[in-house]
Structure formats: C-alpha cells, structure tokens
Amino acid sequence: MGASGCGKSLTLKCIAGIVTPEEGKIVLNGKVLFDSKLGINIPPQQRKIGLLFQNYALFPNMTVRENIGISCNKKNRKSITDRLLKEFRLNQLESRYPGQLSGGEQQRVAMARILAYDPEALLLDEPFSALDSYLKEELQQNLIDFLRKFNKDILMVSHSRGELYRFCDYIAVIDHGSLMETGNKRKIFEDPEKFITARLTGCRNISRAIRISDYEVRAIDWSVNLHTNKRVEDNIRYVGIQSCYIKPGEQHEENTIPINLSDSLEGPDQVKFVLTKQEDANYSHNSNLLWTVAKQEWRHLYQLKFPEYIQIPKEHILLLTESEKRKIC
Amino acid sequence: MNWSPLWISLSVAIPATMITFFLGIFIAKKVISANAPVSKLLDVIFTLPLVLPPTVVGFLLLILFGKNGLIGRFLYSVGIQIVFTRLAAIIAAIVVSFPLMYRSAKAAFEQQDGNLIQAGRTLGLTKIQIFWRIEMPLAAPGILSGTILTFARALGEFGATLMIAGNIPKITQTMPMAIYMNIQRGETKIASVWVLLMIMLSFFMILFLNFINIKKEEKGIHNITS
Numbered sequence: 223m224g225a226s227g228c229g230k231s232l233t234l235k236c237i238a239g240i241v242t243p244e245e246g247k248i249v250l251n252g253k254v255l256f257d258s259k260l261g262i263n264i265p266p267q268q269r270k271i272g273l274l275f276q277n278y279a280l281f282p283n284m285t286v287r288e289n290i291g292i293s294c295n296k297k298n299r300k301s302i303t304d305r306l307l308k309e310f311r312l313n314q315l316e317s318r319y320p321g322q323l324s325g326g327e328q329q330r331v332a333m334a335r336i337l338a339y340d341p342e343a344l345l346l347d348e349p350f351s352a353l354d355s356y357l358k359e360e361l362q363q364n365l366i367d368f369l370r371k372f373n374k375d376i377l378m379v380s381h382s383r384g385e386l387y388r389f390c391d392y393i394a395v396i397d398h399g400s401l402m403e404t405g406n407k408r409k410i411f412e413d414p415e416k417f418i419t420a421r422l423t424g425c426r427n428i429s430r431a432i433r434i435s436d437y438e439v440r441a442i443d444w445s446v447n448l449h450t451n452k453r454v455e456d457n458i459r460y461v462g463i464q465s466c467y468i469k470p471g472e473q474h475e476e477n478t479i480p481i482n483l484s485d486s487l488e489g490p491d492q493v494k495f496v497l498t499k500q501e502d503a504n505y506s507h508n509s510n511l512l513w514t515v516a517k518q519e520w521r522h523l524y525q526l527k528f529p530e531y532i533q534i535p536k537e538h539i540l541l542l543t544e545s546e547k548r549k550i551c
Numbered sequence: 552m553n554w555s556p557l558w559i560s561l562s563v564a565i566p567a568t569m570i571t572f573f574l575g576i577f578i579a580k581k582v583i584s585a586n587a588p589v590s591k592l593l594d595v596i597f598t599l600p601l602v603l604p605p606t607v608v609g610f611l612l613l614i615l616f617g618k619n620g621l622i623g624r625f626l627y628s629v630g631i632q633i634v635f636t637r638l639a640a641i642i643a644a645i646v647v648s649f650p651l652m653y654r655s656a657k658a659a660f661e662q663q664d665g666n667l668i669q670a671g672r673t674l675g676l677t678k679i680q681i682f683w684r685i686e687m688p689l690a691a692p693g694i695l696s697g698t699i700l701t702f703a704r705a706l707g708e709f710g711a712t713l714m715i716a717g718n719i720p721k722i723t724q725t726m727p728m729a730i731y732m733n734i735q736r737g738e739t740k741i742a743s744v745w746v747l748l749m750i751m752l753s754f755f756m757i758l759f760l761n762f763i764n765i766k767k768e769e770k771g772i773h774n775i776t777s
Contacts, residue, residue, distance in 0.1 A: 240669040266672040279670035283688040292684070293674040339674050 224396035239266030272341035280320035462540035471533030567644035575652030601650035605710025655697025659690035
C-alpha cells in the first residue's frame with residue numbers, strides 16, 4: 223500500500239527483473255534473484271515470476287488463445303491453453319483479439335496467460351485501475367476466486383485501501399520508496415503505528431499531539447486533552463480517530479470537543495459532517511474534524527438537535543509516531 | 552518504343568528496396584537502443600539524405616566511389632568500377648531512399664507499448680522470440696508503408712543517380728532519365744508515355760498504402776496500445 227508514485231510498481235518490476243535496482247538483494251523461496259554486492263542479476267526470463275501489468279499488456283496482434291499459449295512449448299500448448307480457456311470462461315472468446323475485449327475480459331486473459339507459464343510467484347500491479355468502477359466489485363470477487371486456487375505467494379500493489387483489505391492478509395506500507403510499517407491487515411487498518419499508515423488507511427482526523435502522562439495526551443489542533451486506554455509513549459507525534467468512530471457527546475463526559483457543523487456531505491449510504499471547533503479564534507483547516515454517520519443513524523440524529531459536543535472514544539484513539547525513513551530491503 | 556528504362560528502373564529499385572528494408576530496420580533498432588546523445592546524433596545523420604538536395608548526395612557518392620575516391624580507389628585496384636554502372640544507380644537509390652525506411656521503422660518500434668516487451672520477458676520469451684512474435688508483427692504496418700515509400704523513392708530517383716551512374720541508354724538510363732532525355736530531344740510523346748507510367752505506378756502504390764492502414768484499424772490493433 224502506498225500513494226501514487228511512492229515506488230510500489232517499481233518494486234514489483236524490480237522483483238520481476240524488468241527494472242534493475244541500484245542496490246540491494248531480492249530472494250524468492252531461498253533463490254537469490256538479485257544481489258548488487260555479489261553482482262547477481264538473473265534475467266526475467268529465468269525468474270519464473272508472473273507479473274500482471276496495470277494495463278494487462280496483452281499482445282494485440284495475437285488472439286486470446288495465442289496470448290495464453292505464448293509461453294508454452296509446442297508439446298503441451300494445446301492442453302494447457304484448453305484448460306485455462308475453460309477455467310477462465312474464455313472459450314467463447316478464444317479467437318478474438320485483445321482490442322475486441324472488455325476490461326474485465328482482458329484481465330482474465332492476462333491472468334490465464336500468466337498461469338500458463340506456471341510461475342513461482344504472482345505479482346499484481348494495481349489490477350483494477352484500468353476498469354470501470356461499477357464493474358470492479360464483481361470482478362474483484364472473480365479474481366479472488368481464481369487467486370485462491372493459486373497456492374503460491376501473491377504480492378499485490380494498490381493505492382486502494384478497499385481493494386487491499388479485501389485481497390490481502392499481510393500489508394506493507396511504502397512511502398517515498400521506503401518501507402514504513404508491515405503487519406496483518408487488521409493491525410494495519412485498526413491500529414496503525416505511523417502517521418502515514420493512518421493517512422493511507424483512510425483516517426481523516428489527525429492532530430499533532432504531545433504526551434501529558436501515561437494515559438493522557440494533548441491534541442494540539444483540537445485543543446483538547448484526550449484520555450487513552452493505551453499507554454502513551456514518549457515518541458508520540460500525532461493522535462487520530464477514524465471518522466466513523468466519533469460519537470455525539472455531552473459536555474461533562476471525557477474526551478469531548480465542542481463543535482459547530484460547518485458542512486454536510488451526503489453520500490449514497492452515509493453522511494459526512496465537516497465539524498469546526500466552537501469559539502475557535504485561530505481557525506485553521508487542519509483542525510476540522512470529519513464525522514461519518516450511516517444514513518439510518520443520521521435520520522435518527524436529524525430528528526433530535528444536532529449535538530454541540532462530540533466524543534472521541536478512548537478505545538479508538540490512534541497513537542501515531544513520525545514516519546522515519548527506512549530502506550525497503 | 553524502347554522499354555529498357557522500365558526494366559532498368561525495376562532492376563535498380565527492387566534490389567535497392569530489399570537492401571534498404573533490412574538495413575533500415577536494423578539501423579532503426581540500433582539507434583533506438585543507443586544512449587540518448589549518440590542516438591540523437593545518429594538520427595540526424597541517417598535522416599540527412601532525405602533533406603539534402605540529391606546533387607549533394609551525388610557529389611558525396613562521387614567522392615566515395617569515384618576512381619580516386621576513398622572506397623572507389625580500392626575497388627578500382629581490384630578491378631571493380633562503380634561509377635557509371637547499374638551498381639552505382641542501386642547505391643544512389645539506397646542512400647536516397649534509406650531515411651524513409653529508417654524513419655518509418657523507427658516510428659513503428661517507438662510507438663509500441665514497452666510493457667508488451669516487458670511482459671514477453673516475464674513470460675520467458677527470448678529476445679529473438681520477442682522481436683519476431685511481438686515487435687515485428689506490431690511494427691508491420693509501419694514497416695510495410697515504409698517499404699512502399701522506399702520503393703517509390705528508389706524508382707523516382709534522378710539527381711544523385713545522374714551524377715554517379717550517368718544517363719547511359721540500356722545500362723543506367725532509368726525511367727526518370729528517359730523522361731528528361733526525351734524532353735531534351737523534343738520527343739514529347741515518348742516522354743509522356745513514361746510520365747503516365749510513373750503516375751500510374753505511384754497511384755497504385757499509395758492506394759495500396761492506404762489499404763494497409765484500413766486493415767490495421769479493422770483488427771482493432773490501434774485501440775489497445777495505449
């Protein structure tokens with residue numbers, strides 16, 4: 223996971239061998255593919271790594287059948303291609319050219335072509351970025367089904383947190399070419415340690431912070447002291463709260479902030495409120511809070527008066543450190 | 552009517568086109584893979600004959616292949632004469648038409664989506680397989696139109712040919728030469744036959760060229776290499 227241009231795709235290309243890194247080491251299943259110190263650089267043809275390109279890179283001069291069978295030797299080309307055409311439901315399309323296929327069909331051909339090569343690992347480079355959004359969900363389910371049958375390592379690159387959450391078990395966060403944080407997807411999404419991880423997983427409410435005591439922290443941008451469940455470490459720099467975990471509050475409760483509603487953005491199944499602090503003399507855009515409420519809850523809320531205070535539940539407070547730079551390898 | 556200029560023209564243009572075809576593709580690939588400054592410089596040099604007046608090309612060829620020329624002197628010493636032969640006409644046609652083949656091939660290769668070649672490499676295809684099965688078929692329309700332009704240019708070559716091969720009837724007198732000579736002599740009728748033949752040949756070559764482009768669009772090749 224990483225923002226556009228952070229080096230995700232480049233990392234995949236280095237692993238596949240089509241880009242040569244300046245330094246470092248790439249090892250797959252115990253086999254050294256690249257080592258700048260020892261001068262090892264196995265050509266991509268011998269790495270046996272399947273790479274699904276962002277635009278699928280199907281050969282436009284070949285039919286679907288020819289594309290899939292390109293890596294096979296003459297002897298078993300027909301049997302392998304027949305099997306994959308069936309598996310990826312491409313029988314009807316076998317004599318079409320890539321230019322005549324939809325985005326989803328192209329993706330299936332590209333996957334079939336890679337599997338015909340029987341790679342030892344599979345790399346997916348933003349597999350859905352070339353597709354229309356309304357088709358994505360169905361295609362994602364299809365791809366997940368195909369990937370389940372592939373019982374070797376799969377590495378996927380994306381800037382879409384939804385996609386990553388659906389597809390991956392283990393996530394590595396990359397920023398400016400450096401590895402920031404790695405972990406189980408639930409850990410990364412629900413309990414990130416780094417500022418950049420919180421941002422990339424969709425946390426919109428982040429404030430600069432100072433430690434006050436073991437279980438109390440000052441949120442500078444929100445001018446409030448927050449009590450926490452987790453122990454506050456010395457290296458804390460930011461606190462965050464996911465917009466869906468904010469609750470309406472009362473003045474006397476702990477971790478409450480007086481707010482004004484400045485804007486509301488209605489989506490198809492949820493409403494987002496943009497909140498500003500009350501009596502905020504030095505107003506800055508940074509101190510805005512975003513509060514996401516499900517439609518149903520919103521109707522309920524709307525009948526009552528809009529709350530004057532919001533509460534930041536202590537169990538959902540993210541304690542974040544600065545992102546110090548670390549090389550990928 | 553003496554038809555020898557037609558056969559001479561074809562016997563010059565056909566071998567010249569064949570040689571330019573391979574040379575153009577080979578040089579285009581080399582220039583593309585060269586480093587930036589070298590590649591830019593080579594590109595200028597290989598395109599030069601396209602913009603230079605043919606007489607300048609003819610002059611330079613005389614310096615190279617003349618009796619006292621850099622290469623000519625050596626060839627003369629082993630008994631080969633270039634100047635005023637069919638071979639000289641072929642050499643002139645190659646040099647003058649080369650940029651058309653080279654530029655068409657270079658454009659065709661450069662337009663290709665680099666990911667296709669990379670995809671080929673990750674699928675275990677060798678360099679040679681990638682060239683023949685992916686790069687060449689995709690570059691084919693561009694290379695074919697380059698070949699037709701080359702042939703047309705070789706067929707119509709006049710200036711450089713006149714300087715290095717001369718205008719010797721039945722030996723180096725090509726169709727364009729015949730037109731010039733007949734006009735000089737006042738034989739307008741014979742000249743107009745050759746003119747008509749040249750126009751027809753060129754017309755059908757361009758018609759064929761457009762036909763290739765239509766074919767390419769039908770296959771849907773153009774809308775995937777984005």
